[in-house]
Amino acid sequence: MMNYKATIIISVYKNISALRLVLDSLKNQTEKSFEIIISEDGKCSDMQKFIQEYPFENSYQHVRQEDKGWRKTKALNNSVRHAKSDWLIFIDGDCMLHPRFVEMHLKYADENIVLSGRRLKLDKPTTERLIAQQKISPFGFFTKLFIRHISAFSKTQFLEEGFFFPPKSLLHFIAKIRDTNYVLGCNMSLSKKAIYAINGFDESFIEPSVGEDTDIAWRLEAAGYKLKSLRSLAIQYHLFHPQNWTYSQKNHDIMKNNKLKNRYKCLKGLELLSN
Numbered sequence: 001m002m003n004y005k006a007t008i009i010i011s012v013y014k015n016i017s018a019l020r021l022v023l024d025s026l027k028n029q030t031e032k033s034f035e036i037i038i039s040e041d042g043k044c045s046d047m048q049k050f051i052q053e054y055p056f057e058n059s060y061q062h063v064r065q066e067d068k069g070w071r072k073t074k075a076l077n078n079s080v081r082h083a084k085s086d087w088l089i090f091i092d093g094d095c096m097l098h099p100r101f102v103e104m105h106l107k108y109a110d111e112n113i114v115l116s117g118r119r120l121k122l123d124k125p126t127t128e129r130l131i132a133q134q135k136i137s138p139f140g141f142f143t144k145l146f147i148r149h150i151s152a153f154s155k156t157q158f159l160e161e162g163f164f165f166p167p168k169s170l171l172h173f174i175a176k177i178r179d180t181n182y183v184l185g186c187n188m189s190l191s192k193k194a195i196y197a198i199n200g201f202d203e204s205f206i207e208p209s210v211g212e213d214t215d216i217a218w219r220l221e222a223a224g225y226k227l228k229s230l231r232s233l234a235i236q237y238h239l240f241h242p243q244n245w246t247y248s249q250k251n252h253d254i255m256k257n258n259k260l261k262n263r264y265k266c267l268k269g270l271e272l273l274s275n
Contacts, residue, residue, distance in 0.1 A: 004059075005033040005106055006189070007083040011072060011212075012093035013041050016050045017131045018239045025096040027057055031103040034089075036060040039079040042067035073201035073211045077270050080195055086111075088195060091236070092186035095119055096130075098164060098235035105189040105234055107167070114194065114220050114227050116180060117187040117234030121157040127240035141237075165232045175232035183227065185213030187236050190220070197223050200270035202254075210251035218255070222264035 008026065012019055019038070026036065036058050038051060043064045051062050063079045065071065080088065089105050091097070101117075108115055122130075126145065145156060156162075165175045198219045205211025217227065258266070267273045 004035045004085040005031065006087045006089050006102060006109075007035050007037055007085040008089050008091065008102070009037045009039050009076065009079045009083070010091055010093050011039050011041070011076065011186075012047065013072075014044050014047060015094055015241070016047055018094040018241070019047075019050070020054070021096050021130055021239065022091070022093055023054060023056070025099075026102075028099045029097070029102045030100050031106055032058070034058060034102055035084055037079045037082055038062045038093075039075045040064045041070070041072050041075040070206060070208055071203070072208070073205050074203045076212065077200045077203065080192070080200055080270065083192060086192050087189060088192055089189040090185060090187075092238075094239045094241060095186050096237040096239065098237075100164070100166070101234050101236070104230055108228060108230065108233075109189065109191075110228075111191040111193055112225060114183065114190045114217070114225050115188065115230050115234070116183040116227060117230035117236065118158070118161040118180070118184065119187055119236035119238045120159055120162040121238045122240050123155040123157075124240045126156065130239070145237075161231065162235055162237070163232055164235050167233075175230075178229065178231040180229035180231055181227070183213045183217040185216065186238075187230070187234060188213065188216075190225070194220060194223075194225050196270060197225075197265075198269070199265045199267075199273065202258075202266035203268040204254055204266065205251055207248040207251055209248055210255055215251075215255050215258075218259060219264040219266070222262060 010022060038060065040047060040063065043066060061082055063082055065075055065078060087109050089102065105115055165171045202211055202215055267275065
């Protein structure tokens with residue numbers, strides 16, 4: 001079995017146009033030693049056809065499951081089981097990556113640490129223009145985006161999250177002081193050992209939000225893992241789409257109950273555990 005430095009796990013659900021841009025951005029990475037797992041919460045025939053025909057340059061796997069409503073945490077656990085590397089990088093299928101994204105996640109990888117970056121949110125016109133293009137150049141992309149933004153031609157949100165300050169640059173200290181105290185599930189990496197220590201993602205969550213990031217964060221911290229920020233280092237460009245989730249009180253109640261019991265190792269995860 002080939003050894004990879006990382007496994008990139010991409011969560012997807014039907015959005016093929018966005019996935020194409022994400023996969024194209026993976027081709028432009030400075031770090032090439034990784035496998036790709038497309039973690040599909042469903043079995044879309046068009047998605048399968050696209051993946052079979054896409055010209056991958058890295059080894060890839062397509063992990064699918066029946067579409068029975070939102071079951072992203074189950075899909076993620078399935079992908080973790082299939083991963084062939086010891087370092088897992090989780091992204092969403094609607095987040096394009098800066099060319100040094102994988103490099104930065106691997107540079108700061110440590111089995112006792114959980115890494116998390118941030119993302120800027122592209123507006124609808126910019127996203128539509130990117131999807132319409134056949135080839136995206138990663139070089140100068142943010143500069144053009146910044147110019148459009150300050151010229152009022154773009155309504156990109158969280159533009160500050162798109163500034164990249166390399167570790168050896170004169171402004172590298174900015175990345176160090178831009179700390180973070182929470183995890184984004186679309187820009188997160190950790191060791192396989194860490195995810196198994198908490199029994200993976202909690203499949204008790206059957207609605208979006210909380211289960212794929214907030215819940216993971218407190219459970220990892222309770223298990224002794226530390227959070228390290230990759231703001232201004234691991235950059236993502238989130239493609240526009242209408243918000244498809246709302247606040248879930250049920251999810252927060254599940255997490256609150258587990259916190260009260262200090263149950264950081266979930267009962268329904270990579271394995272089914274008894275109470």
